[in-house]
Amino acid sequence: MFRHLLRLLLLCVPLTAFAQAPTAPVRLIIPFAPGGTADILGRLLANSLTPIVGQQVIVENRSGASGFIAAQATAAAKPDGQTLMMSFLNLHAVSKQVPGMNLPIDPDKDLTPIVNVARVPFILVANKNAPFNTVQELIAYARANPDKLSFASSGSAGGPHLAGELFKAQAGVSILHVPYRGGAPAVNDIIAGNTTMIFGLLPELIGQIQAKNLKPIAMLSQNPNPLVPNVPLIRSVLPNYDNDYWYAISGPAGMAPATVAYWNEAVNKALQTPELRQRLERQALEPIGGSVESFRATIKSDYDKWGDIVRRAHITAE
Structure with missing residues (x-):
């Protein structure tokens, strides 16, 4: 009887109620070398997230292979919310569509989109x-x-x-x-x-x-x-031309919905702080934020847009 009652209670509690703050320092893997746009953005975001999540967010640069060394390290991590990466447009929306691109992971299957961060x-x-x-x-x-x-x-x-x-x-x-x-x-x-x-x-x-x-x-x-x-x-001159790059936060595949929701909310809170917004503006970066669903919709839209360009221009891997 007790087990049955407990099961009913658990079903009534929203998933977000189980979202837990990290219990140890968090790794934020940056896919490019120090000093570039992704690195600057990642360090600004890490500094703003640390007081929000109650643990230090440590930046770890893993450059190489057009960002896929970092993506591979992220995909291999436990999906417990302790390892995240600064993902980007090409990783999610372009690379799979380029003929000859030898990818160590499949971003669609091996990564979890969490939240779009900034437009460049x-x-x-x-x-x-x-x-x-x-x-x-x-x-x-x-x-x-x-x-x-x-x-x-x-x-x-x-x-x-x-x-x-x-x-x-x-x-x-x-x-x-x-x-x-x-x-x-x-x-x-x-x-x-x-x-x-x-x-x-x-x-x-x-x-x-x-x-x-x-x-x-x-x-x-x-x-x-x-x-x-x-x-x-x-x-x-060209009314249909629109090209803004974006950087985002993703994690390993298999993250619990509550963990994804926790980090989506945390990043959105960071992006709403005046201090971070001012620092981003000084770097010519525009905060985005939003829901997991809106981020997935952006990936889909850019996948279609840039896939068409890849095919029309006959772009192949070097």
Whole structure:
């Protein structure tokens, strides 16, 4: 009788009532090297989460293999909420669709999406002596001179590559793609005049823009950014162009719904604090937050959007 009554009581209690705060320091695995956008975002979020969850959130950088070394380490961890990772758009929505990409895990099966964290605006910048100053001039020049212009990227099928291919598809132009092993050598070659332009992350380019080493052409996001208030939106020329990158929090597969709900709520609380929001804004990062369901919907939408670009541009793994 007692067991039957206990079972009934348990069925009446919401899952979230079982959500427990972590009982030991939490690992937040960052898939890229220290100093980049993901690392900066991860450390800001970890500092804000620590007082909320009552345990230290420790950042652990695991770079390599386009983020999949970190993803593999996360997938191998116990699904108890003590190990999380800073996941990102390409990991969840692109990599599986790139022919030749040898993946150590399946993100759909081996990871649990928890919450989207921040949006990172893209900006189109060019060499100071590039033969255009606006998107209209760029399109006109590219149409008159097919493949004479080039755009750099930090690697095949990465965010800057996809952004460039989306531009080519919508503008109806042919521009040569030049992949590099990382963003720094790509930017250096643009400054040197060996490559024309890059569709890159604003936080990683703002220093060179402010130093006037690169010429800003257009913001690729839906809204202007206060760090570059005079840079026009590409949507004024290509109304359907929209390219913001995002970073999120995911965990290993098999996490209990209550644990997922706990971390979703914790991250949303952190993102609502004025201190974190101000720090993100200074880094050109826009907080997102929201439900697990809205994050999954974003993954699905971007999966469809970028999968179409991968197929149309015949993008393959390097």
